[in-house]
Amino acid sequence: MSRRYVVFAPGAFGGRNAKTAHGVIAYSRDAVVVVVDPQHAGKRVRDVVPYLDSDAPIVATVLESLRFEPTSLLIGIAPPGGALPPAYRAEIAFALQSKLEVVNGLHAFLNDDVEMRALAEKHDSRIWDLRMPPAAPLFSGAAYDITSRIVLTVGSDCAVGKMTAALELTRAAQHAGTPAEFVPTGQTGIAIAGWGTSVDRVIADFASGASEQLVLEGDRRIAARDGILFVEGQGGIAHPGYAPVTLALLYGCAPDALILVHLVTRTTVDGYDIPLPGYRALIRTYEGLCANVKPARVIAVALNTYGLDEAAARAAIAQAREQTGLPCDDLLRFGPGALYAAIAGQIGKTPVRTNG
Amino acid sequence: MSRRYVVFAPGAFGGRNAKTAHGVIAYSRDAVVVVVDPQHAGKRVRDVVPYLDSDAPIVATVLESLRFEPTSLLIGIAPPGGALPPAYRAEIAFALQSKLEVVNGLHAFLNDDVEMRALAEKHDSRIWDLRMPPAAPLFSGAAYDITSRIVLTVGSDCAVGKMTAALELTRAAQHAGTPAEFVPTGQTGIAIAGWGTSVDRVIADFASGASEQLVLEGDRRIAARDGILFVEGQGGIAHPGYAPVTLALLYGCAPDALILVHLVTRTTVDGYDIPLPGYRALIRTYEGLCANVKPARVIAVALNTYGLDEAAARAAIAQAREQTGLPCDDLLRFGPGALYAAIAGQIGKTPVRTNG
Numbered sequence: 137m138s139r140r141y142v143v144f145a146p147g148a149f150g151g152r153n154a155k156t157a158h159g160v161i162a163y164s165r166d167a168v169v170v171v172v173d174p175q176h177a178g179k180r181v182r183d184v185v186p187y188l189d190s191d192a193p194i195v196a197t198v199l200e201s202l203r204f205e206p207t208s209l210l211i212g213i214a215p216p217g218g219a220l221p222p223a224y225r226a227e228i229a230f231a232l233q234s235k236l237e238v239v240n241g242l243h244a245f246l247n248d249d250v251e252m253r254a255l256a257e258k259h260d261s262r263i264w265d266l267r268m269p270p271a272a273p274l275f276s277g278a279a280y281d282i283t284s285r286i287v288l289t290v291g292s293d294c295a296v297g298k299m300t301a302a303l304e305l306t307r308a309a310q311h312a313g314t315p316a317e318f319v320p321t322g323q324t325g326i327a328i329a330g331w332g333t334s335v336d337r338v339i340a341d342f343a344s345g346a347s348e349q350l351v352l353e354g355d356r357r358i359a360a361r362d363g364i365l366f367v368e369g370q371g372g373i374a375h376p377g378y379a380p381v382t383l384a385l386l387y388g389c390a391p392d393a394l395i396l397v398h399l400v401t402r403t404t405v406d407g408y409d410i411p412l413p414g415y416r417a418l419i420r421t422y423e424g425l426c427a428n429v430k431p432a433r434v435i436a437v438a439l440n441t442y443g444l445d446e447a448a449a450r451a452a453i454a455q456a457r458e459q460t461g462l463p464c465d466d467l468l469r470f471g472p473g474a475l476y477a478a479i480a481g482q483i484g485k486t487p488v489r490t491n492g
Numbered sequence: 493m494s495r496r497y498v499v500f501a502p503g504a505f506g507g508r509n510a511k512t513a514h515g516v517i518a519y520s521r522d523a524v525v526v527v528v529d530p531q532h533a534g535k536r537v538r539d540v541v542p543y544l545d546s547d548a549p550i551v552a553t554v555l556e557s558l559r560f561e562p563t564s565l566l567i568g569i570a571p572p573g574g575a576l577p578p579a580y581r582a583e584i585a586f587a588l589q590s591k592l593e594v595v596n597g598l599h600a601f602l603n604d605d606v607e608m609r610a611l612a613e614k615h616d617s618r619i620w621d622l623r624m625p626p627a628a629p630l631f632s633g634a635a636y637d638i639t640s641r642i643v644l645t646v647g648s649d650c651a652v653g654k655m656t657a658a659l660e661l662t663r664a665a666q667h668a669g670t671p672a673e674f675v676p677t678g679q680t681g682i683a684i685a686g687w688g689t690s691v692d693r694v695i696a697d698f699a700s701g702a703s704e705q706l707v708l709e710g711d712r713r714i715a716a717r718d719g720i721l722f723v724e725g726q727g728g729i730a731h732p733g734y735a736p737v738t739l740a741l742l743y744g745c746a747p748d749a750l751i752l753v754h755l756v757t758r759t760t761v762d763g764y765d766i767p768l769p770g771y772r773a774l775i776r777t778y779e780g781l782c783a784n785v786k787p788a789r790v791i792a793v794a795l796n797t798y799g800l801d802e803a804a805a806r807a808a809i810a811q812a813r814e815q816t817g818l819p820c821d822d823l824l825r826f827g828p829g830a831l832y833a834a835i836a837g838q839i840g841k842t843p844v845r846t847n848g
Binding site for chain 2: 216217218243273274275277335336337338339340341343344345373374376377378379380381383384387388390403404405408409410411413420421424425428429488489490491
């Protein structure tokens, strides 16, 4: 099914809580034909979010969006905690009554919402809860036998650009003729790629196992024996709330190499007055944890220089290169080709530690 | 309610999958009046598990157990993955029909099992699913303001004695006149203490938040402003499957100090051919992670020397002391008093890192 999305992000489209919306506009093969946000009604997407290459119109209500003939409504916000803001209920109910598919990335499942479920059944509309997890097994170690090379993006923090880095590197590898797959691990990645598991939604005991299942599935999807899986990381190892999910991916995906992603303007852990570790401390932490089970090195830094002018961006990139000794670039600002070319030769398979 | 337990562990009572059974026998204030395990029928508890100070009889069936007038049946096994072995269904159904409360520590909830739920309702018997998680919020940082001192047991691996160490140190502190509470974080601890949350069962995004709620609740329960909470750790930071839960507790409980727990005979990660890190590497990993958010030091090593003779146990303890420079003892073999006395003066409050 090819979707035509109305992205629903009232009062939020310009801000970072709309990251699901922005990610789908930037990377989904499905078209985003209209956005709902009364705060920006009358403008176009790129007027509000300049880096998004889209002139889709912004309207004030779901009713107004219908003349653009959407097939699906994407709840385009990701508030911390993932609850459905009560003010959204009426508009989402109207979308279901209008026979739109509703694509929901919140922790709160609409299929579990008695009213929404009844509306969907009555009007034969569909609810796709992106975060609904499959039954996951415990981690088995099967990921250690995958022949695809596994590259995981790891962050200095949450919401710094790990998904974007994985998507851009996947494109660059494919462009260079190397079979590559993006492995989605969160709601936005799932909406973009059409498969995947929101690992943050899995029961903690099974989060590593769910991560392992994702790379096994990526390995089945890839068209070659030694292609590359670029796995979207989650959270950050220094984040007191989200680090368990970060670690589930770090161990469960059994990466062969890591890409460190950092938003240059971020200096404290998102939501806390706790300073972020520097590049070298982060690299030491991530590599030290991997060394416990299957060694993996950080082979590059993907910097997000959003908000800086070009001179400041180049200075930040140079500084990261100097401090880490690693290839470093902003994949959105300067494209992923150069960084991919710099690391392509260094992505090998590393074996698990064994007791032999 | 004061329970009289029949512990149900057919074919398993002597092994490590019966750790829930062993923990409740050793530490619960509720009485264990009989055990069901046809493999050991006719013996007594201490004949099979010598370190358990109990002469409760072992019988072959739940029917036979009824003459000891139990009020409750404890499913006394903890298999990896936590599913209910199908062979157990008939006996558990019979227990519900016999109006026994069924206390269940498996991941598989009996309250979600249509047949078991119907039996419980029909016979007015109760099902207590120990692992049923409460709705947990995201981690908030409220744990950073707790006035109780927070001590977390961290392991070299799963199933090495973290709960036992926390229970023994709680007793030792209370014996020394210091207000102390044990904070249960897993199904066995919950069965013993009558409260708590099985953090491994919480949705991964909320596992740190659930851990934080547990120390907040412990702080409310403690009878003094500067008492000590001894939090039961889970898993191990080098375990590819369980480490996310370990990290949720490490960050979410905001510990002021850590106790490293190790089973001397364990050399590889439980279930994997991956060598365990040594003492110093483990201490570096745990302290390094804590340093990201709220610094905490490992202040002692609680060694589990089960299976060694006394001379070998003393040698292992001496070696751990030498390698770590920390107080070290086996709390079961030699009692917790000496180790507690050695560390009591070192348990202070440490502040969270701030950006000031």
